[in-house]
Amino acid sequence: MDQPAPDIAAASEEMFRFEQADSDLPFYRGAPVAIGATGWWIVLASVAIAFAALIITQPVFPTGIGTFIPALLFVTIPLFTLASVAGTSAPGALFRRLWRKDIAIILGFFVLNGVVTVLVGLLVTLLFETASNPAGDRVTGAIGLDQIYFFGWTAIQLLGEEIFTILPFLAFLAFLDRRMKRKPAVVIAALGTAVIFALVHLPTYQWHVPQAVIGLVPIRLVLLMPYLITRNIWTSTATHILNDWTIFGLAMIGGSSE
Template sequence: MKQNLTLLFKKIHLKDVWLIIWLTIVTIIVSNTLAVIAAKFTSLASNPSVIPDSSAHPAAEYFLNFSTDIFQLLGEEFYAIIPFLLLLQWFTHTFGWSRKKAILVAWLLSSLLFGAMHLSTYNWNLLQSLMVIGVTRLFLTYAYLKTKNIWVSYIVHLLYDSILFALPLLGL
């Protein structure tokens, strides 16, 4: 069992830290650009985690949400990476696809699936869920592809969400 976990969870190295920083910045830029584009075609829904509860202090609410996000986002990484790995294996073993083709198709499909899993969060807005969330997921999964380490994709995801959810608190 321990050996199986080390296939997903590895030590983080200095080069991983630079990748985490770079991908967090790129992901924020890309997702915001996609949100601006999507907003031209549809009304975007806010994530309920970002909408402050008027009875709570905004900073306290942010940190409360962050404390639950630590666990939730690890679960989201499993919901994204496990289907990717299953699709990859299915395409290579069942269909005999090349590894490169299987990676590309599994990467795209698992990212769209991840976006679709957010439909209820964003009021069933298909464009927002698939284009903004799904395409953003491509960058998070890239972190895993580059390192074969779920910790790296998880940290990028955690930083990404934490920064975006902090922006309203900062008045941005």
């Protein structure tokens, strides 16, 4: 799936400067395979079903090895659906080989996202009375193997969050690309999926809409950037994992010192 789209020369003229011009984003212009409107609706429905499966099953498996089950459902449901709609090789268009330059991108956006997280966190704290993320309490309350399991299943869930963001982004881009130029279509699709990402986190933040939107939309846009640059979901996932694992690790250290 690392082969560039046939019309990449034309598409590169419409790309942002930060994008790697040797390949285009998948699916929205028919490469490596075209997905019709019905197919995209099925994929979007599977993303929603996967999220519902995550929310429903997490309370059923609060500890132990079973904590991996909700995260695995979150990842596999949309990928299997994409394979059913667009062919078994279609999910491979999201996953590419990591190169040395990708590591630099991951680390760079990890640092940038840390800065953005601190800044928006300070802004939200100044503007509103905020609700805490219960994931921090969960890792500090974990004991023994459950602490190791926590970092394992959260890594899988964060991959699921990238799939949850990128598949709708590509679906929106496929819809918008027929109606406007590529650059505004990319911007609108990115903003739309960032808002969705923020809104689905409302239960996490006790339905505090301003905190979720102001706090998470900029962070989600930063996390999407590695994928937009490299076309590789591993880069955005690795950035996301580094970011959240750092937060969880600090929470765990802080909890153990009390």
